[in-house]
Amino acid sequence: MVLELYVWGPAFGLPSIDAECIATIAYFQRIVPHAQWILISDYDTSISPREEFPALIDGNLKKTGFSEIITHLRSHCSGAYDLDYHLTQEQQTDRTAFTSFLQSIATPLIDLYLYVSSENYYSATTSAYTAILPWYKNYTIPPTRRDLARARTSHQGLSSLDINAAGDDSTHPGSGTSGSEFEAAKRAAGLPSGNRATLPNALNLGRGKGIRGIFNSPIYAVRFKLDALINELLEPLLDLLGKKDYLLDGSKPSSLDCIALGFLSLMLYPDVPQAWLKEAIQTRFPRLLRYIRCMREELLGGEEVQVADVWLISHSTNSPKHSLRLPWHPSPSRTPLFTIVTTAREVTTKLPLLSALLRPAVTYQIDDRKLAKSIPSSLPSPLFINSLCSLSVALAAALVGAAISHRRSPRSGDLVFQALRPNLRFGEAGNVLSVLAYQLPKVPASQV
């Protein structure tokens, strides 16, 4: 049975745009023979059980995510595809811990680098996605992934990376004065400006904005925080690497090297305008730089993956005959109807007002183990709340209906006032009393 590996498409010369996908590809490339697996660049995550890539389809079994896939491979084929067989028990434990460490610390860094930072996102990441997605998916997938990246990094208070560079002009000192308006008008007209701060002068660093202005500019203000985050990730890795060639055992790569390559290559290879992560690795961690290059050479073959080649293969229908190192295969063909339906659904759930109503429910995948007893909640039950709501809605509707019907058809006919005759009797009660009065014995008036 051929193993089918579904990943996000290639970008930045790397086989995928996602770190875990790169790691999984590296793992397969290292240990699974070429005839035994195929690689498919795809964008429809619904084939994956947990709706994410990488996804592995092995006959009837479907697995999602790097950890789950390598756990599956380890048990598959009597351990022939286990890259970690040579590790000691202690190293196996370390592998688990450092894999979790990379996933938890490096993911937010990649999020900040490629998604949250608006300059990098608009100039590098979106164009990379354009190359691997069909045009209509560009309106849904990259923004969704960016929102997710924002959510993951919101607690770090680095959202200032997310400022559009276009807003920078207004932060000049003295903006808003007539002089600055004049300068702006001159600039708009294409005339050379006389303002010293706008001259392309190497020495204007502290002059135009003042030293505080420099540190307040978005990228410098967050630089210190970013450096701390980078150190938090790379220093333990550097310590672990030491003088060895590989992170764990000195002689052979392990799955930890694969996942490290996945994350670190996305930090090093993308060509982005705000390359703070790349610069940090190049200038402060040259040992890790050499390690990443070695790993790329060894695990991925070192060649740049051309997006156009992979795109051609993905969209061809006949069986591939190509000279690429990785076993790329065409992606499954989808009917236009399926495409239209899924796209329409995705677009409607993104529209401003409809999204509140049509927000897809959170998917729970829970194994159905029945519990012996369950403690009933002491909160008001949904049934009670629903009946209360429907009751109050019905009441409100009835009131509104009555008001409307009253307004539509006010009292018909003339309004008649009847003067009340003064009634000296007791009314109906008087009638009853008068009946009783007849039954009373007649008393002579003199005795009263």
Place this chain on the structure above:
Amino acid sequence: MPPDNPERNENTQNERRHQTSRNIFAIPAPIKRLFDRFPLLTYPANELPLRAPRNRQDSVLYVFTTDDGAATDAPSYNPACLKWQTYLKFSNINFRTASANNHASPTGSLPFLLPASADLMKPTQPISSGKLQKWAMKNSPSAIEEPSDLRYEAYLSLLDHKIRRAWLYTVYLSSNSTCLAEPLYIIPTSSNPFVRLAISHELRRAAESELLKFSAVINSEMIYQEAEEAFASLEMLLGENTWFFKAERPSLFDASIFSYTHLLLDKNLGKGWQDCRLRDAVLQRESLVAHRSRILTSYFPKA
């Protein structure tokens, strides 16, 4: 009045009468005589209200706990609070716990510490959980040095991510939510059933969104498996040692581990456990169970 000086006595009485007749604000004599018949009773000063802070000379750590728990210095039922409570105990710092909720905290999340101040008139600045370690090292009689193992951060990430996510799932989203999250976090906040319902929805949604940051769907099997793997790795790391990383005395890492293992092993938490999968994962790890009871007996003797 000394009896050997009657003349002087008369003089003073005359003087007083003279004064009272002139002073219009003085109490008229008949009324004064009436009042003199009843003795003036001075009640003792009212006691402070029960909720007024006492023992201001102690530092107070505000955590999620019950009022009884605060009185008996019981472990908090929130892992983040218990971690710092245990760490301060490790540091030999004298402090009390007090019950609070997130709205009381300056940072919006518990725990926080109000340090004792020498001068009662000068209020001290509260210390948020992020700065507690630094504060404890400065104020402790015997500051704890964190072990400088290169694997420290890696194993901590197992706890902060894998185990924390499983905890969030098992307490707020699984069938435990009615027997753990409800009696611990929802019922004490309000007596109004509708407010409680709103809070429970909020808690669930917060837990959901935290889990959805790392996977597109909430898959209980994966969450529990990762936590089981994490506990197995932590047991390997502890091995036969008393404390993690072969340290001489317990550190923040031990406190973090204890904050989860203790609550998972506490069978009386809330109304008792329903979904025992995460709890069983710890029960299988004998050295972690021993580590927990070691800390419980030496640092929480009353619990």
